Structures are given as structure tokens and as C-alpha cells.
Amino acid sequence: MNTKWWKEAVVYEIYPISFKDSNGDGIGDLRGIISKLDYLQNLGVDVIWMCPIYQSPGQDNGYDISDHYGIKPQFGTMHDFDELLKEAHARGLKIMMDLVLNHTSDQHPWFIESKSSKSSPKRDYYIWRDSKKGLSPNNWESYFGGSVWEPDEKTGQSYLHLYSKYQPDLNWQNEEMIHELYKMIRWWLKKGVDGFRFDAIAHIVKAKGLPDADNPKHLPVVQAYQFFSNLEHVHTLLRKLNEEVLMECDIMTVGETSGLGPEQALEYVGDERHELNMVFQFEHMTLDSPSTGTSRWESRSWTLLELKKIMSRWQTTLHNKGWNANYLGNHDQPRQVSRFGNDTEYRVESAKMLATFFLTLEGTPYIYQGEEIGMTNASFQQIGDYRDIETLNFFELAKTKQMPEDKTMAAIHAKSRDNARTPMQWDASEHAGFSDAEPWIKVNDNYKDINVEAAIQDPDSIYHYYRKLLALRKQHKVIVYGEYKLMLPLDPDLYVYTRTLAEECLLVILNFSHDTIEFEWPDQLAYEARELLIGNYEEVPEERKEGMLLRPYEARVYMF
Template identity: 70%
Template sequence: MKRTWWKESVVYQIYPISFKDSNGDGVGDLRGILSKLDDLQDLGVDVVWVCPIYQSPWHDNGYDISDYCKIDPAFGTMEDFDELLEGLHARGMKLMMDLVLNHTSDEHPWFLESRQSTDNPKRDYYIWRQGKNGGPPNNWESYFSGSVWEYDERTGEYYLHLYSKHQPDLNWENPAVIRELHDMIQWWLQKGVDGFRFDAIAHIAKAKGLPDAHNPQQMPTVRAYELFSNLDDVHTLLQNLYDNVLYSYDIMTVGETSGLGPEEALDYVGDDRRELNMTFQFEHMFLDAGSAGSGKWDIDPWKLTDLKEVITRWQTVLHGRGWNANYLGNHDQPRSVSRFGNDSKEYRVPSAKMLATFLHMLEGTPYIYQGEEIGMTNAAFASIEEYRDVETLNFYSEQQRKGVPEAEILRAIHLKSRDNARTPMQWDNGPQAGFTTAEAPWIGINPNYDRINVEEARRNPDSIYHYYKELIRLIKQHAVIVYGEYGLLLPDHPEIYAFTRTLKTSRLLVILNFSAGDPVFEWPEEAMEPRDIELLISNYAPQVHEDLRHLRLRPYEARVYLKRTSSSS
């Protein structure tokens, strides 16, 4: 297996509007990030992924870009960006930009020209169609609810938007659009950025002719999804981007590609594909989504056996052929400890450490979302007025129209709203959690900041923060954690997730209790002999005189053992 720097890296994701405000306006900014670079260096991360900071009217928190080559004034200036890039590089860290290539803002100059007339030179930069039978051109539905088509009175046609109506999709069948985007990416690379996370990249190609989808009442159905996601043309377009731009740079690329399994992912990340280094898979993000037609908002309890099945397929199919991007939370998902762990006062710390162990011991690049390293939780705001996310607000309005009780709507929002991950970073127990000096930040602070914050975590040697530091240190010390082959143990156990990682003569055994119970781990003979091991890390102190062959685990306990060898890597 080829060894590369991005396989051996740990990535830290920053949602800048919520990270740190430097000027007291209630909004996080670039100088706020700059003020915390020493903290990131102390944590030990290698790459900082910054969500969009481009000029934007902020209908979707910056994922609606109105100018790709300008910094939004809310975040600062291009000089601030240059200083940030230089500061990261000086500390031995790299910067990965978040880039949206599927759509722009409806305030982007290209779109403003495009909607002027049907014969405008920029008209074909976007996807315009005449209506059909007095309505939209087809029956596709937006990810943010409603039709993907928005009627434009000036020209009497509809434009396509898979997301908000303020995010018109670019037309990747137009060579002029491709040239513009290639030039823009080249411009950022020449500035010295170290990689890109490509947002919604699976959708840049749409089915020829834009045909109707079946069962429009239950979007996205498999049939509908296949009309605008992971089409063959996406791969042609990405290979073209790689050959013409990316190939010349030693960078890191990751694509947001929902709706596929590991076999299909190899089309993006296979070693011979010339497309992306890795992709974010979504199968484990759908384990708690029911089948009542409301997508992620329809909550079903997830099962550990299902998580094992999903993760194991990705670990085994990609081994030696591609690369995984491992994550449990991000700016679009609930807080991981609230979703996959236990955010109660009793179990938040051990379960957050257990989840961190899981994330860092899998094969693939681990992605830490800001706040995970201190165990930040879902916010569960009391009223809809406290939420800001367009997807959440649309869901609330839609459910109200259907007559769903308020408490039931808010229960789903408390569990799944994207705003759970977007509350400000909790730096200390002072006013506004040390995030801002403003009287009110752009979105409310989670009220538990008085006990969950960076200052407290750094002071406590037994904190989640210091546990993350040790996990990152171990990754840099042991090649088996990065490159070892994964092997699942106990596939049907409902509480214990155990697996091995093997690289030449080195072997890891990872034991994780995903429950508040105390199940017994029966030591498998094929894993390794209990007497020939070293405990690398655990979120509990080992018990005196414990029987490793019949190890009774404590709630959310995590242990990682290494087989001792004379040439341990």
C-alpha cells in the first residue's frame, strides 16, 4: 500500500461562523481562527478543514457562494486569509478549503447575468427549462423540501436548484463553466492551499433530458436519486479536473458523495481512478432514519450490529484499493456523543472517549469536528425561534402545515437539526462561553458551556481533550493504526464492537462497549494471546486482578491492545 501524508493525517473541521469571534459582532471570523492556532497545534492535528469563507449572502450559511475569489467581509479580508495560511504552515499544519462546485448563490454575477434574458451569454451557465403542463419541467424535489424548480418571471422559465432556491445549480455540460471553475481552483492552489473538500460533488451531472422521477411523494426515492447523483459523467468531469489541474499539486481531496456503497466509492477513490483521495460516505448517517417518508427526521433507534455491518464493508472493500474518510459528526449532523454515545452527565465523558477511540482506530483519515474533542452535545433549544438552519425551519413549517403536534416536531429537531453542531464553540465558562464579546451571538450558546469548555478540559488531565491528544499521538507512533488491515470480531454482539488491525508483525485489538451495561468480552483465541500484549490506551484505569479472558467491560469502556513484537511499528 502506498504511504502518503494525507493517509497519516488527522483532520480538524472548523465551522468558522461558530468557532471564534474576534471583533465582537457575534460571528466567528478568520482572526478568531488565527487566535486559536496554538490550541490546534497543541491538540496535534495535521490538517484544518475550514467550511466556506467566500463572499456569500448567507442563505445557507456560506454554501451559497457569490464570489469564489473573495473573502466574505463577515470573516475578514484576503490578508487575514493569507495570514491564516501562513500561520498554519509555520506550525506544521495544512489548510483544506471547502469548495462548492455544484451550485452558486443566486447573487453570483454569473447568475445575475444568466437571468437577464434567454439569450444572455451566461444563460447556459445554469440549468434553465420551460415549464410543462402549467407547472415545473419535472417532478424532482429539493433536499430542502419543495420542487427543485424556481420560476423566473422576467424570462418565463424555471431554473434548477437541488438545494435552496437561492442556490441555482451550475451547468457542467457547458465547457465555459468548466473552464471558469478550473481557473478558480488553480488560483487557490497557487495561493498555497493544501486541499479541498468538494461539497455535493456527486450531483454535478444530471440525467440527460431531466426526466420525471417515480414516486415523487417519497423523495429521495432510489429512482429519483439516480437521476442527479453519482452518474457516470461525474467521474469523467472529475478525471478532467484531476488531469488538468489537481495532478500538478501534492494536495488532499475529499468528496461529499451520499447515496453509494463502498464498491461504488472505488469509482471515486480507487488508486487508478485519477479523481479523489477519499469520500465521505453516508450509510452510517442513515442508520437512525426511519421509513415513514420524512427522511432523516423520521427517527428510529439505531442498532450496533447495523453500524458494524456498514463500517466493516467500507473497511474491507477499500483496503488496499482506496481510502476511507472516517467521521461521526460534522456541520450537517447532530453532535456525535448525543447520537452514538450517551450525553448524560454520568456517561458523556466515557462515551465520548469511546467514540473517539472508535474513530481513530479505524483504517482511514479521521475527521474531528470542532467541539468533539471536549464532548459538546446537542443543544435542544426550547423554541423554533432559536433555530437558524434553513433545512430545519423548512421542516418545521412543513410539519406544522400537516398538523403535526409542536412537541413531536421539536423532538425530531432536537435530535437531528444541523444547528445542533452549529452552536458556538465553548472556550471557557465566561460570558458567551468565550466565543464572543457581543451581547448575543448569531445563534445561541449551549447552556452547558459552564461545565463543558476548552479551558476546563485542558486543565483536567483526565478530560476528553487530553484523551484525543493521546489518540493522535498514537497514530503518529504506530503505523499499524494507519495502515493495518481491519478484521471484525463478534459481528452479532449487540453491545460490544471489537476488531483487529494487522500490519506485518504488529497487531491491534480494539474493544469498545457501546452501551451503559457491563457485557463480558470473551477473549478470542484468534485475536492474540492476553499475556503477549500492551494496553495502548483505555478510557478507564485497568482493574486489579481482572481476568482478560473474560473481561467484564464498564459502561462505554474502550481498550486498545498492541501485540508486542521486537519490530513493532
């Protein structure tokens, strides 16, 4: 058994701008995080992953970095960061930075110099091309809509941006630029950070020649992910980064790698690959999107059978070969209880069930801020209440296509990234205890009922259920390292699996429906030998030797 500290850790993701404001400007900051370290320690997490806090114009909430060595003033100072690192370590908490290596801000000194002239020493730090007969250099579509190319009048060329025009892509064929990034990463490691989450890392290599994508519909721009996602040379670059920089310290690394399956993921995280510790997979994040749709804003109903198939492939393919990163929500996704559970009648029960699910799979769990109290999607009624650049771009695009506004807003209510970016709900006071001032984005209207203070006071709350689950994970190695085996693969309502390590066997039973479902004990598990470790209903159901009735969204975990 290949044990590692980062396999046994539980990560808590913080979106700093929305976590806790300490100085009354309506924006979360580093000293706000420091003030809540005891809360995180008591919850039982081990690692804090912070979304970007670097100097940034904020066009994409910090994922457009203009100075990798500076802290954005709205978050505080480098002294505040050093104090955060010190105070976290004193509590046994580690700090993982969010680092963007695919692109910078267009306000970064490198890009300002690169843009100054074709002969600039840093021109080749980015990807510049001539236009073709007045058209863009190719027909690739940006993740945020429109062409990936932004023309520059001064030099007569266009630069490539897979995301917004404010986020020009770096050129990973330029060795000087690569070594500048190495230098910066070593600087943060010397400070004592404990790991990195590498944003959009699968996109750092683009296809040679930047060819046009197939365009059967004759659209001006088309999805061309195959030309900038998970290309082979990415692995060469990551192995070199690992060998020359990352291996110098015992740190934790996770990559954001969309568009791959578990077999392809092993090329990043395989034990013999020496690239990354783990990657975030996105297959389960597309369950509610039409496979033939052209927009992630489209929705469809998903089935439990589809979820079981995806998660089981990842669990079995990576076992003893690589490592999973398990999550159901983050800063780019809707709230997990609104997406995978029932955020009205069975909010508490389904939030606990979902926690049981991703915290008992093999892999490192990632809890996004607020999930431990069951925060829900915001569903603001006015587009003016949204701040996310992707959401606002979609709203404007939908208007040009004459999409009915009610349909547009329904899509935003379901899929907007701002669903997860509303302020953390600490108590029932004005602005949910997040700030003394008007927050940068509205607080969810349900904060008076759903908040940390109320959850801590309620012994049967989602918060205390998370604490019990995290304590069990530390107590039983089988929850960390046990082999996963799916049971009842064709059951449309129940997700049941075992985790086995040596003589220990864990049985996880999850009812993903709002109905009461009959469950029968598996023949190979002795009913008499069971021990109930945790369940999400206060009243224990009547158990029979043959089985039991599972209530809506019920979760039960047994040790055999």
C-alpha cells in the same frame, strides 16, 4: 504499502462562523481561527478544513457562494486569510478549503447575468427549462423541501436548484463554465492551500432529459436522487478536473458523496481511478432514519449490529484499493456523543469510546470542532433560537401538515444541523468565551461545565484523551495502514476488531452499551503478549487470562 501524507493526517473541521470571534460582532472569523492555531497544534491535528469563507449572502451559511475569489467581510479580508495560511504552515498545519462546485448563490454575477435574458452569454451556465402546461419541468424534490424548480417571471422559464432556491445548480455541460471553475481552483492552489473538500460533488451531473421520477403516490414532488446522484459522467468530469488541475500539486481531496456503498465509492477513490483521494460516506448517518421514511427528520432506534455491518464493509472493501474518510459528526449532523453515545450519565466515557472508534479505523479521521471536549446537541426549546434554513423550512412544512409542535421540536432536537453549529465553548465566561457580544446563534446552555479551559485543566478529560489517541496514531503505523478484521460480529453490545500490519496486531475493544459486559480474549491472540496502549477509564479493570468485565462505554486498545 502505498503511503501518502494525507493518509497519515488527522483533519479538524472548523465551522468559522461558530469557532471564535475576534472583533466582538458575535460572528466567528479568520483572526479568531488564527488566535487558536496553537490550541489546534497542541491537540495534535495536521489539517484544518474550513467550511466556506467566500463572499456569500449567507442563505445557507456560506454554501451559497457569490464570489469565489472574495472573503466574506464578516470573516475578514484576504490579507487575514493569507496570514492564516502563513501562520498555519509555520506550525506544520495544512489548510483545506471547502469548495462548492454544484451550485452558486443566486447573487453570483454569473447567475445575475444568466437570469437577465434567454440570450445571455451565461444563460447556459445554469439549468433553465420551460414549464410543462403550467407545471414545473419535472417532479424532482429539493433537499430542502419542495420542487427543485424556481420560476422566473422575466424570462418565463424555471431554473433548477437541488438545494434552496437561492442556490441555482451549475450546468456541467457548459465547457466555458467548467474552465472558469478550473481557473478559480488554480488561483487558490497558487495561494498555497493544501486541499479541497468538494461539497455535493456527486450531484454535478443530472440525468439526460431531466425525466420525471416514478410517482406512485401521485405527489406533486418526489425524491429523485437516482437522476442526480453518482451518475457515470461524474467520473469523467472528475478525472478531467484531476488531470488538468488537481494533479499539479500534492494536495488532499475529499468529496461529499451521499447515497453510495463502498463498491461504488471505489469508482471515485480507487487507486487507479485518479479522481479523489477519499469520499465521505453516509450509510452510518442514516442508521437512525427509517429506511421507508420520506423524511430525514423521522427517527428510529439503531443497533450496533447494523453499525458494524456498515463500517466493516467500508473497511474491507476499500483496503488496498482506495481510502476511507472516517467521521461521526460534522457541520450537517447532530453531535456524535448525543447521537451514538450517552450525553448525560456517561458523556465523558462514551465520548472517549467514540473517539477510540473512529480514530483507530483505517482511513483519514475527521474531528469536528468541539467533539474533543464532548459538546452535545443544543435542543433549544424555541424555534426562534434556530438559524438553519433546513430546520426552519421543516418547521413551517410540519405546521402545514398539522404535525403537533412537540413532535416537530423533538425531531429538530434530534436532527437539526444547528446542533453542531452552536458556538465553540472555550471557557465558562459569558458567551462561552466565543465572543464579547451576543453570538449569531445561542450558546449551548451547558457551556459552564463543558468547555476547553476546564478540559485542559483536567488530566482525565476528553480533550487529553484525544491528544493521547492522536499521538498513538503518529507512533504506530498499524493504526494508519493496518488491515481491519471484525471479531464477534453478532455481539449486540461489543464492537471488537483487529488491525494488522506485518508483525504488529492491534486489538480494539469497544463497549457500546450502558451495561457491564463480559469479554473473553480471542483464542488466536496470546494473552501474555498484550500491551495496553490506551483505555478510557482511569482505573484499570481486573484482567483475567480468560477475559475481563467491560464497564459502560469502556474502550481498550491493546498491541500484540
